Amino acid sequence: MSLVIKRMESQPTLFAARPTRLSLQQLNLGAEQNRSVSVNVWRNHALESIVSLAQPYFAFGRWQVAFNFGDYDDSLMFAGRTAADLELLWLDSSRYLANTDFAAWSEWLLTRLSVLRAASNAPIIVATWLQNAEQHQQMQALVDTLPDIYFADIGSVCAEARVELxxxxxxxATGSPVSNAAQPLLARKLACHWLPAALSPPIKALALDLDNTLHQGILGEDGIHGVALTPQHKALQESVKALQQKGIFLALVSRNVRVDVEELFAQRDDFPLKWDDFAATEVSWDDKARAIARVAQALRISPDAVLFVDDNIGELVAVTSQLPQVHAIHAHENAELTLRALEHYPALWRWKVTADDVKRNQDMKANALREALLTEVTDPEEYLRNLQVTLVFNRAPETHLARLADLCKKTNQFNLAMRRFSLSELTERYNSENSCVACVQLKDRLADSGIIAVIVAERHGDLLIIEELCISCRALGRQLEDTIVLWTIRHLPQFQTCEQVCFRVQHGPRNQPAQAWLAEHLQVAPDAVQEGLNGIPRQTLEQFTPVQSVQLIEE
Structure with missing residues (x-):
């Protein structure tokens, strides 16, 4: 049996309303991994049993996670710390609050987090439980004062599931007061939500089958009014629509006659999902792997940012064998199980939804209008003038650093160095005299694309090294790359006294567009761009003239 089939068949167990310890321990999902990470655990009570229960969830997401357990230490001295991808504070709050009040404890905790933040650039998760909503709000405000720190509320996980914490x-006997009933739920939350949301590039699109996935029945056999929207399928559609409203792209990938599917969504007023909710539609009898590849291309995202949902396990196996990067969920005949699998799929849940996330679908719909306009005009200047394009340059983006870290994590195609700077690393460089962090916002008369580019530069003698250069795929294809990059660099304070600008390059599986852009300025073939530093003379940037039909604004 293939590992893909094993993962699909494990879904009812993994995503049960209340998974049990025994059922999780009996799962064997194989050892296929596509990501290995390490986690430092700083704790004053036991986590080992929860980590053990989390293993099948890590295997489902194809993660291998090494936990480095420190001793029980109420003082949080972080003794013997070594580098890791994530720092996890696993705290029994009652051990502190039995001897002091919440205000004093939270003030002390902030000092310890500050010490850890100074020692580590990795994301930090503070996992504990609190006594009331007011303390929850205060804890959230506390972690927000430092970069790249997240509050994982253990109590709310159990309260939502109506399980005693x-x-x-x-x-x-166990070294922790966390109940046996709570442990499987916390294992799932840790493996499916908290760790992936802090470490992994997020899922950007759902590619959804139609028949026996979004409704019960087969359109071609049962007809428009014969397919059933069960209460469970309605809840699934509502959940999918909520994801779309948070910025997740929806794509319909169905083996059907297109006009029949369009008519289905036109006539079924009871469907929460509407035809216009889909940013891409692939309705034909073509191979679904090719269809999903076209969806990714149309949405300008990588296949590894796509989650494919289908009721046919054979289709899931075929797609993932041809596109192994694509994520997959089996749509169970009981749509409630599909919904729970979707709710817990790693890298789909996020710590917070930003304004730029919400803008994503509106911007993608505007792209169709932009492409139609491009076919009507032959002069690029006229095209941009008609769109009324505005670029806003910000050399002091302190309030946007979280969005810039998100952009570093998500961008694959126009990402030269693939450094994946974290929020704490960006904050450190923002506060350094020898470094500069800048961003660019793009908007036109059709939509506000939000922040679409980040540049991180460091001064080394007479060299200005561009350590990170990312442009969102949503901004590509409008012939703005030169203006976004060269104009921004030319106006950095560190540029004024440098002799050469060097771009750091790392070859990635999908960053050929960024390498091709740099190759043009190096006057070499794209495959001749070397890893490491590639220099462009200062004069090249000084002589650059931005696109005249674009409005340039500095903040």
Whole structure:
């Protein structure tokens, strides 16, 4: 049996309303991994049993996670710390609040987090439980004062599932008061939400089958009014629509006659999803792997940012064998199980949704109008003038650093160095005299694309090194790359006294567009761009003339 089939068949167990310890321990999903990470655990109570229960969830997401456990330490001295991809504070708050009030404890905790933040650039998760909503708000405000720190509320996970969090009868024997019933839920939350949201590039699109996935029945056999929208399928559609409203692209990938599917969405007023909710539609009898590849191309994203949902396990196996980067969920005949699998799929859940996330679907719809306009005009200047394009340059983007870190994490195609700077690393460079962090916002008369580019530069003698250069795929194809990059660099304070600008390059599986752009300025073939530093004379940037039909604004 293939590992893909094993993962699909494990979904009812993994994503049960209340997974059990025994059922999780009996799963064997194989050892296929596409990502290995390390986690430092700083704790004052046990986590080992939860980590053990989390293993099948890591295997489902094809993660291999090495946990480095520190000793029990209420003082959080971080003794013997080594570099890791993530720092996890696993805290029993009652051990502190039994001896002090919440205000004093939170003030002390902030000092310890500051020490850890100074020592580590990795994301930090503070996982604990609190006594009331007011303390929750105060804890959230506390972690927001430092970059790249997240609050994982253990209590809310159990409250939502109506499971008792604590069982003091087992505390001495197990090293933790967390109840046996709560542990599988927390294992799933840790493996499916908290760790992937802090470490992994997010899922950007859902590629959805139609028949027996979004409704019950087969359109071609049962007809428009014969397919059933069960309460479970309605809830699934509502959840999918909520994801779309948070900035996740929706694509319909169905083996059907297109006019029949269009008519289905036109006539079924009871469907929460509407035809216009889909940013891309592939309705034909073509191979679904090719269809999903076209969806990714149309949405300007990588296949590894696509989650494919289909009721046919054979289709899931075929697609993932041809496109192994694509994520996959089996749409169960009970749509409630599909919904829970979707709710818990790694890298789909996010710590927070930004304004730029929400703009994504509106901007993608505007792209169709932009492309139509491009076919009507032959002069690029006229095209941009008609769109009324505005670029806003910001050399002091302190309030946008979280968005810039998100852009570093997500961007694959126009990403020269592939450094994937974290929020703490960007904050460190923003505050350094020898470095500069800048960003660019793009908008036109059709849509506001939000922040679409980040540049991180560091001064080394007479060299200005561009350590990170990312442009969102949503901004590509409008012939603005030179203006976005060269104009921004030319106006950095560190540029004024440099002799040469060097771009750091790392070859990635999908960053050929960025390499091709740099190759043009190096006057070499794209495959001749070397890893490491590639220099462009200062005069090249000084002589650059931005596109005249674009309005340039500096903030």
């Amino acid at each position: 604590l069982d003091m009868r087992i505390a001495v």
